[in-house]
Amino acid sequence: MLIIIKPSTQKKHKKNCAWLLKQCQKRQISYTLVYTTGDFTDDCKKITMLAQSQKRVVVLGGDGSLHLAVNALMGLNCTLALLPQGTGNDFARGFGCTISAWRTAIFSDFSEKIDIGQINSRYFINIAGIGFDAHVVQALQSKPALSALGYSFAGFKHLLGYQAKWLAGRLAGQPVKYHNLITVFANHHYFGGGLRIAPKAELNNGYLECYGMPARGLVGNLYSFIRLLLRNHHAMSGLNYQRLTTAYIQTPDLPIEADGELAGVSPAKVTIHPQALRFCIPKSSVTQV
Structure with a gap:
């Protein structure tokens, strides 16, 4: 062992x-x-x-x-x-x-x-993301959160000053372009210190759950964050949700997080390795x- x-x-x-x-x-x-x-x-x-x-x-x-x-x-x-x-x-x-x-x-x-998921050269077992989640991971590199609650609080604090960027790419072969708050690829349920973003995720079905949540300005972003905390974000208008096996993010220089670790920047290719x-x-x- x-x-x-x-x-x-x-x-x-x-x-x-x-x-x-x-x-x-x-x-x-x-x-x-x-x-x-x-x-x-x-x-x-x-x-x-x-x-x-x-x-x-x-x-x-x-x-x-x-x-x-x-x-x-x-x-x-x-x-x-x-x-x-x-x-x-x-x-x-x-x-x-x-x-x-x-x-x-x-x-x-x-x-x-x-x-097991893969984003560029990095494998992930839980969730990979591009957008606000990666921004928080990057910000916490110098001062890590001491608890799951501390992580969520840090997320709320950084949300107030977050400057969203446009994201363009292809999700399951379909072209997308939106002002991105978070785009995550989930193999399991939770991320961000206890946020249950992917309740339908399964570890052995050969798919990733993709959530593309558009940015809506400060008030709209806070609303989205609260809906995520309350676990009723699936009903949000504008949410791009789908199961997929491949995705491509074409926009350059967007930070990437995988399992809560910084994993480079876009452009990015996302794939799933079934039963790996x-x-x-x-x-x-x-x-x-």
Whole structure:
């Protein structure tokens, strides 16, 4: 077993790390530890090299650490497991499970192949976006949010001064052009520290859920944000919602986020890789996948 750990001084993180290592010793499972450094390219290469001889890879971290692992493991035969320890834990949130269920899944024989999205050269397991969400991720690079609530508050604050840009491209082969608030491609339900933008997303149906939300000025943008918080944005006029397998964003120099991590700038090609990675699904959430 390869265990990927994002270093942390939090007591809960240390407690779960100690529990995991103790369980491995108790079950006589040999393990290798790799601590992330924050250098995506170097960490990705190191994990890929170490994972080639492992049967299972466990991520002890949040969406960013999971994103790193997915990019390192694509094309390998490892099974991926997660022990959520991040700020937002948006991917884990989509399963609605307790930490006990995640712990059990690490050592379970049950796993399923799930879809993985790709935007340019970067893979994503949860959600990729272009627009306001990427703007917030970029703004939080220097001062990360300490909680999911803090992330949502930061989003609200940055929305007040956000300058939307035009986006042109093709979604599922159809040309689009609009003043863009957010355009996201969702493989699972949540993003932005608990915003349930894609309630219909499924991890193994071979499609991404695309939400193109046009900008409407300050008051209109605040209205859209509130509708998103209240989870009734599907009924909004002007919302471009569809399931797709490919998309192209032609407008240059728009920042891109993938799983809450900066992932370059547009232009961008978006695709889905059906059943590309085997993941340890918590048993209490099997019916949701």
